Every structure is written in C-alpha cells, then in structure tokens.
Amino acid sequence: MLNFPLLSDLGSSTAHLLLAIGIGLTLPFWVDVRNNLHRGLLLSAAFLLALRYIWWRGTETLAPAGLTLDMLASYSLFGFELLAMAGTVSSYLIMSRITLRSEEADTHAGWWGENEPRVAILIATYNEELEILERTIIGARALQHRNKEVLVLDDSRRDWLRDYCAEQGVRYMRRPDNKGSKAGNINHCLDRLAEDPVPPDFVAVLDADFVPHRGFISRCLALFHDPEVGLVQTPQHFFNADPIQHNLGISHSYPDEQRFFFDHMQPSRDGWGIAFCCGTSSVCRWTALREIGGLPTESVTEDFMLTLDLQDKGWKSVYLAEPLTEGLAPEGLKEYVTQRARWCLGLMQIARSRLGPLSKNNLRLRDRWSVLDSVLFWTTSFPFRIAVVVFPLLYWYFGTIVVDAQLADVLTYFGVFFLWGQMVQRVLMPGMVVPILHDVGQLIGAIPISRAAFTGLFKPKGHPFSVTAKGGDRTKITVQWQMMMPFLILLVLTLIALLLGIFMDRFSYQDAGDGKWVVLFWTIYNIFVLAMTVLACIELPRRERHIADLPDRGILVTDGDIRRLWISSLTIDQARLRGKGYPVGTKGTLRLRDVGDIPVEVIAPTVDGCRVRLLPTATQREALLVRFYAEGAAPGTARAQLGGLLAGLGQRLSFNSRR
Structure with missing residues (x-):
C-alpha cells in the first residue's frame, strides 16, 4: 500500500x-x-x-x-x-510584446480620399456546396466598400456554380487543371487580372466558407496608409463550434481552439513584426503580390510562406485584431485533425525551403526565429x-x-x-x-x-494538398x-x-x-x-445554428391576429417564437428588422409558443444571410466560463446530447 x-x-x-x-x-x-x-x-x-x-x-x-x-x-x-x-x-x-492596431485604423480611415482603391475579392473553391458558397458570395457583395469586384475561382469547373455567379453578378473563373492547388488557383486569377484594362490596387482572399463583415475591406485598407505594408491579416472567427467544443458539450463556455492564436499570439507576433498571413481574411497589396510572382506553391501552407516571400522583398505584414470575418470551423473530428496535420506538414516544407531559417535569403533574424518557433x-x-x-x-x-x-x-x-x-x-x-x-x-x-x-x-516534397x-x-x-x-x-x-x-x-x-x-x-x-x-x-449530431444570434422581437401577422413575439431561435429556414401558441398549419407573415415580411407556416407547437417554417423570397434570403454572418460582433465565446464548463460537461456525461 x-x-x-x-x-x-x-x-x-x-x-x-x-x-x-x-x-x-x-x-x-x-x-x-x-x-x-x-x-x-x-x-x-x-x-x-x-x-x-x-x-x-x-x-x-x-x-x-x-x-x-x-x-x-x-x-x-x-x-x-x-x-x-x-x-x-x-x-x-x-x-x-503586443501591438494592437485598431486606433491606427481609426486614425487613417479613408486615407485615400475620394478615389476608393479598387479591390478584387477572391473566393477560391474546390468542392463546397452551394449552401456554403452562397453566404460567402452574398457577404462579399454586401461589403460597404464600393469599388470592388467579387471573383469566384472554381477548381472543380462546375457549370451550376458558373450560372449562379452570373445570377449574382459576380465574376466566375476556372482553369484547365488544378496545378498548385489553392495557390495555383489564385495565381491563375492574378494573371487574368493583370490582363484587365484596370488591375486592382489590392487583393482580398476569402476561403469559400468565410463570410466578410461589411467593414472588412475598409478597416484593412486603413493600415495600408504605410506604403511599406504589403499584407494585412485579420483573425478568423467561427459561427459553429469546433469538434472538441461540440462533442464535449462546451461550445457556450469554452473558446474554440484557435482563439489563443488569433486573439493573443498574432497580436504579440505583430509586436515583433512577425505576424503572418493565414490565407483567408487577408488583404494584400497588388504591387507586392506581382513583385514576388504571386503565391508560392512549394508548400501546402502557402499563406505562411507568402509572408516570408513578402518579407524577403522588404514588405511588411501586419495584423488587425478585429472580428471582420466569420467562417465554418471543421465540423468533423477527422477534418479537424487533417487540417492541422496539413498546417504542420506545410510548415516543415517551409523550414526546408529557400525561405527556411537556415537558407541563404534576405530574411531578418526575427523572421528566421518565427519559423523556428513554429517548427x-x-x-x-x-x-x-x-x-x-x-x-x-x-x-x-x-x-x-x-x-x-x-x-x-x-x-x-x-x-x-x-x-x-x-x-x-x-x-x-x-x-x-x-x-x-x-x-x-x-x-x-x-x-x-x-x-x-x-x-x-x-x-x-511530393505531398498532395488535403482539402478540409x-x-x-x-x-x-x-x-x-x-x-x-x-x-x-x-x-x-x-x-x-x-x-x-x-x-x-x-x-x-x-x-x-x-x-x-x-x-x-x-x-x-x-x-x-x-x-x-x-x-x-x-x-454528436449537429444542426444549423448561429452563435451570434441574440433573442429578438418580431411581429407575426396571421388571419385576424397581429402579435409582437420574441424570436428565441432563428435559422435560414425556421424560427422559434415565444409568447403565443398557434395550431399547426397556421399561415401568416413574420416581420423581421432589415428583412421585411417573410411568409411563414406553423410546423410544431412548443412549451412557450411555436416553431414556424420560413418561406423567404430570394431577396429576403440574402438579407437573412447578411444579418446572420456579415453584421454584429464576433460569434462564439472568447474565454472559458467555469460554471458553464461544469454544466456542459455534466450534461454531456449524462448522455444528453441535445444542443
């Protein structure tokens, strides 16, 4: 004993x-x-x-x-x-060390004067469904910056996506092969943009599942007042829980796995001048991109290598710690691990490349340390x-x-x-x-x-790009x-x-x-x-939900009845209303702010009201998507909450998987 x-x-x-x-x-x-x-x-x-x-x-x-x-x-x-x-x-x-640039962005907002810079917004896609692409495209179109062009770069060459882009009034591109994966897809687009009568001044990159908030472009452009800045990176936020949060039942009380990196490590890296590009949610200066010949293709993490390529040519990369985009975290555990293994593999490829810490190049000592730290x-x-x-x-x-x-x-x-x-x-x-x-x-x-x-x-060398x-x-x-x-x-x-x-x-x-x-x-x-x-x-099973949504008020109009009700849950096709019950099959309209009167039908009673199916028009659907993803603060939780953690884990251990 x-x-x-x-x-x-x-x-x-x-x-x-x-x-x-x-x-x-x-x-x-x-x-x-x-x-x-x-x-x-x-x-x-x-x-x-x-x-x-x-x-x-x-x-x-x-x-x-x-x-x-x-x-x-x-x-x-x-x-x-x-x-x-x-x-x-x-x-x-x-x-x-730490550098936070929100005040700098405030000070230099609109530094360009009356002539807005021209911005190309690139959405690279491979196999995403329309439901995912739709919100990204609509969010990009809804950006406050006026002088912009949205381009969808389709590496699966899908005719239905080409037709959808035509309906949305955005530019569609495809190429004959998939050489260079995502980086090659973007480089093909950059070459086509260079042939335009007026090329862009800046290029924004969005993953197919990332929706920009309406001020994304204008806030990023403010930091380009410094002519030496070649790239501005912003954090990635997620409107769904990552697999660990979800499977343990702690999505409301524990931050997603990337919050530490984006909310704390990247601002500290910026304090040393070694913040790096993370692909999506970034904006790059056109002249800088063309000087380095586009995105590097030697690594499956072309974003980190892009930062080093820019630095090698004397361009600075900076970080704006503001929630300006939100996207879809990997929904499954296998995809979650595959994504991180790809990041790891790509970093090792960079360490062994021409821009590695021991290679002969123009990188500063701190840039070499940045790579070594990641290794x-x-x-x-x-x-x-x-x-x-x-x-x-x-x-x-x-x-x-x-x-x-x-x-x-x-x-x-x-x-x-x-x-x-x-x-x-x-x-x-x-x-x-x-x-x-x-x-x-x-x-x-x-x-x-x-x-x-x-x-x-x-x-x-010789490793294929693994799509999440x-x-x-x-x-x-x-x-x-x-x-x-x-x-x-x-x-x-x-x-x-x-x-x-x-x-x-x-x-x-x-x-x-x-x-x-x-x-x-x-x-x-x-x-x-x-x-x-x-x-x-x-x-655990997942259902569509929007973490950023808060209880709101709406007006339900049915035959002979007009009532102001609380909306406790709202998705693109359903809403839960609190305050009065209605028989299943009851039809009417639900008035939502910034959306209008949406036709609805009661589909189920609840203990405090009812659940209705939304039947929005195409215009109303777009307005809903903008409301869900392109407006408001960051989704999710920024810090752990002990009470919520214990409650969530307790519920999970009791095998209650309802969320």
Missing part, C-alpha cells in the same frame, strides 16, 4: 506555492496587458522559473547512467520535455503530449522510475513554475487555457500531427473508432495499472518511496485527459 508523506516535509513547498499564488492574485491590480514592460516582467519571471525547473529535472531527477531501462526511459522523457520547454520559452518571448511547436508539443500519457505506465507495469523525485521537490520546482504560468495566463489571456481541456485539444491530433511533422522534415471537407450529413452520432482506439487502450491500461498499483504492492516492482505520489497524481491526471479525449471522439 502507498505510504502517506509526512506533512512536515511539505511545509516549505507549500510556502513556495502560497507565495506564487499570493503574488499572482495581485497581478490584475497593477498589470496593464498592453504595456510591454509589464508583459516582459511577468514572462521573464516565468522564463526564470522554467530554467529553474529544467535545471532541477536535469540534475536531480534522472536515473543513474548505465545501460538500463530506467536510464533509457528517464533520459527519453527529459529529452521530450526539454524540447517542449524550448518551445514554451520561445512563446514566452513572443508574448512579451518547435509542431515537432515538440505533440510528441511530448503522447509521451506524457505513455511514460507513467512504465512505472506501474515494469517498475521503471522515470522521474526520481520527492513530492516536496516537485511542488517546489514544478508546482511553482506551473502555478505562476497559470497566474500569468489568467492576466494576459484570461479564460484561454484550461488544464485537461487544453491537453485534450493537443492529444486528440498528436499522432497524425507528429507523423506529419517528421515526414515533412525528412521528405518535404465542409458540409455533408451531420445528423447522426458517429464514433471515430480509428481515432479513439489508441486513447481507449491507453485509458484502460492506465486504469488497470492504477488499481493494481494501489491495492497490490507486488505489482510495482520497485518502490519509489515518496516519489510514488508524483506518479500517482500524474496517472490520475492522465485518466481525466484520456477519458475526455475518448469522449471527444464520439461525434
């Missing part, structure tokens, strides 16, 4: 932890997150604590040298941890996450002591480092990183992403068995090991003494992470 450590041994360690917590609790009262000095002080302290922890790990916790399994396992885990810590320290350095993230974070759930099993099953440490020392070195990091994150990026859930987000794609990282490093599938039938529960199985096996092995290790002393071949408590906590934590990862592999 396990022996409890003496409480007296933990007194000093507890004092260290309380000191870190005490100082951390004062941070919100004096830290200005926009002050680079304040940020630098906080993250410098985190950096020093990281060095302190790593020094302790390397000097006091490793197995003795020798040809033993203990040494092999102990040094292997430390190697993974050391590389992951290098990536963490690099991110600390990046996060120590560290992809090659260390995900393999380390796998190692963290595997290595404790070596102790329980083989008696291998991977980390030879006393509990008091772990609290003093790791505990203080971890707690300080949490306190700093709580101030600089509140509600963004939640333990366990953050680990689930990394673990769920760790195997294919790790494979992509090392495949890209050692074989950078959108749309399709999402109305049934789907268990992703292939993705789940490694985590399910690890979960079962960990549970068995924990039970046998606690109740059968002889099962653990060596006694780690007080250090066994370290392995015990580590194992229990892994059980929660693995259980949540397995749960996330069970995909």
Whole structure:
C-alpha cells in the first residue's frame, strides 16, 4: 500500500506555492496587458522559473547512467520535455510584446480620399456546396466598400456554380487543371487580372466558407496608409463550434481552439513584426503580390510562406485584431485533425525551403526565429503530449522510475513554475487555457500531427494538398473508432495499472518511496485527459445554428391576429417564437428588422409558443444571410466560463446530447 508523506516535509513547498499564488492574485491590480514592460516582467519571471525547473529535472531527477531501462526511459522523457520547454520559452518571448492596431485604423480611415482603391475579392473553391458558397458570395457583395469586384475561382469547373455567379453578378473563373492547388488557383486569377484594362490596387482572399463583415475591406485598407505594408491579416472567427467544443458539450463556455492564436499570439507576433498571413481574411497589396510572382506553391501552407516571400522583398505584414470575418470551423473530428496535420506538414516544407531559417535569403533574424518557433511547436508539443500519457505506465507495469523525485521537490520546482504560468495566463489571456481541456485539444491530433511533422522534415516534397471537407450529413452520432482506439487502450491500461498499483504492492516492482505520489497524481491526471479525449471522439449530431444570434422581437401577422413575439431561435429556414401558441398549419407573415415580411407556416407547437417554417423570397434570403454572418460582433465565446464548463460537461456525461 502507498505510504502517506509526512506533512512536515511539505511545509516549505507549500510556502513556495502560497507565495506564487499570493503574488499572482495581485497581478490584475497593477498589470496593464498592453504595456510591454509589464508583459516582459511577468514572462521573464516565468522564463526564470522554467530554467529553474529544467535545471532541477536535469540534475536531480534522472536515473543513474548505465545501460538500463530506467536510464533509457528517464533520459527519453527529459529529452521530450526539454524540447517542449524550448518551445514554451520561445512563446514566452513572443508574448512579451503586443501591438494592437485598431486606433491606427481609426486614425487613417479613408486615407485615400475620394478615389476608393479598387479591390478584387477572391473566393477560391474546390468542392463546397452551394449552401456554403452562397453566404460567402452574398457577404462579399454586401461589403460597404464600393469599388470592388467579387471573383469566384472554381477548381472543380462546375457549370451550376458558373450560372449562379452570373445570377449574382459576380465574376466566375476556372482553369484547365488544378496545378498548385489553392495557390495555383489564385495565381491563375492574378494573371487574368493583370490582363484587365484596370488591375486592382489590392487583393482580398476569402476561403469559400468565410463570410466578410461589411467593414472588412475598409478597416484593412486603413493600415495600408504605410506604403511599406504589403499584407494585412485579420483573425478568423467561427459561427459553429469546433469538434472538441461540440462533442464535449462546451461550445457556450469554452473558446474554440484557435482563439489563443488569433486573439493573443498574432497580436504579440505583430509586436515583433512577425505576424503572418493565414490565407483567408487577408488583404494584400497588388504591387507586392506581382513583385514576388504571386503565391508560392512549394508548400501546402502557402499563406505562411507568402509572408516570408513578402518579407524577403522588404514588405511588411501586419495584423488587425478585429472580428471582420466569420467562417465554418471543421465540423468533423477527422477534418479537424487533417487540417492541422496539413498546417504542420506545410510548415516543415517551409523550414526546408529557400525561405527556411537556415537558407541563404534576405530574411531578418526575427523572421528566421518565427519559423523556428513554429517548427518547435509542431515537432515538440505533440510528441511530448503522447509521451506524457505513455511514460507513467512504465512505472506501474515494469517498475521503471522515470522521474526520481520527492513530492516536496516537485511542488517546489514544478508546482511553482506551473502555478505562476497559470497566474500569468489568467492576466494576459484570461479564460484561454484550461488544464485537461487544453491537453485534450493537443492529444486528440498528436499522432497524425507528429507523423506529419517528421515526414515533412525528412521528405518535404511530393505531398498532395488535403482539402478540409465542409458540409455533408451531420445528423447522426458517429464514433471515430480509428481515432479513439489508441486513447481507449491507453485509458484502460492506465486504469488497470492504477488499481493494481494501489491495492497490490507486488505489482510495482520497485518502490519509489515518496516519489510514488508524483506518479500517482500524474496517472490520475492522465485518466481525466484520456477519458475526455475518448469522449471527444464520439461525434454528436449537429444542426444549423448561429452563435451570434441574440433573442429578438418580431411581429407575426396571421388571419385576424397581429402579435409582437420574441424570436428565441432563428435559422435560414425556421424560427422559434415565444409568447403565443398557434395550431399547426397556421399561415401568416413574420416581420423581421432589415428583412421585411417573410411568409411563414406553423410546423410544431412548443412549451412557450411555436416553431414556424420560413418561406423567404430570394431577396429576403440574402438579407437573412447578411444579418446572420456579415453584421454584429464576433460569434462564439472568447474565454472559458467555469460554471458553464461544469454544466456542459455534466450534461454531456449524462448522455444528453441535445444542443
């Protein structure tokens, strides 16, 4: 049986932890997150604590040298941890600065005077359905900027899409082949635009599933007052939950996985002058694009490489942290992981390219560091996450002591480092990183992403572009068995090991003494992470919903009755009305602001009213799409909410999958 450590041994360690917590609790009262000095002080302290922890790990916790399994396992885990810590320290350095450009955009709005710059808005598409393309095209047409041309670049050469574009009054392009994938498709369009009598001054790029807010172009153009700016990138927001949010039932209380990058990392990168293009939701200067010969095609992540190409020629890329577009996050777990594996592969291709950090080019030192930081993230974070759930099993099953440490020392070195990091994150990026859930987000794609990282490093060429599938039938529960199985096996092995290790002393071949408590906590934590990862592999049904929608008022007119009702749910084809029930089949009109009187029919009663089917005209349908996607604030939630997290997870664990 396990022996409890003496409480007296933990007194000093507890004092260290309380000191870190005490100082951390004062941070919100004096830290200005926009002050680079304040940020630098906080993250410098985190950096020093990281060095302190790593020094302790390397000097006091490793197995003795020798040809033993203990040494092999102990040094292997430390190697993974050391590389992951290098990536963490690099991110600390990046996060120590920040640049926010909204005031600059306000100051220089309309710098061009009476003659608006001409903007070409490129929508590259491959296999998206009309329902997805429709809202993007209509949103682009609804942009406030007048001097614009919307172009749909169809790499599937679909006649129905050509006809739809003609109806919408937008320009349609296709090419004879798909060489160069998305980058090649855009480059073909750029060459055709160069042949026009009047080429554009700027080029905006939208993915087929991203709808611009009405001020997208004008806000981005404001930053081009600086003639050295070649590209402006804006964040990506999503009107649907990503698969982890959705499958765990926490879409209302936990931010999507990309919020940390777009809301915090990109503004910090901009502070160093190394913000990079993310493809969609960006605007580029025409002369800059033509100078570099269009989008590079050597990588499947042409957007990041575009930034380096521009910088190589002396152009700056800047970031405007405003919600100016919203799109469709991957709806399925397989698509979610495939997308991130493609990003990882593309980054490795860039690292090995003519614009890599070790290649001969005109990139600044900070640009080379930018690439190295990304390489560290992809090659260390995900393999380390796998190692963290595997290595404790070596102790329980083989008696291998991977980390030879006393509990008091772990609290003093790791505990203080971890707690300080949490306190700093709580101030600089509140509600963004939640333990366990953050680990689930990394673990769920760790195997294919790790494979992509090392495949890209050692074989950078010859990989096809993997399109992220959108749309399709999402109305049934789907268990992703292939993705789940490694985590399910690890979960079962960990549970068995924990039970046998606690109740059968002889099962653990060596006694780690007080250090066994370290392995015990580590194992229990892994059980929660693995259980949540397995749960996330069970995909719940989805229905159309618009996160940005708020309860609104509408006027329902039926035969002989006019009533003002609350609209608690509104989609493109249905609405839920609160206030009065009507018989099924009742017909009338529903008056909505900025849309008009829409013919409706009652299709079902509800406890507080009824549900109606909308029968909008083509013009009304377009107005609805603009209202849903092109107006208002950012969709989704920007920070975690503990009460909502617990409620959502509790509901999910009770097998109530209704959303």
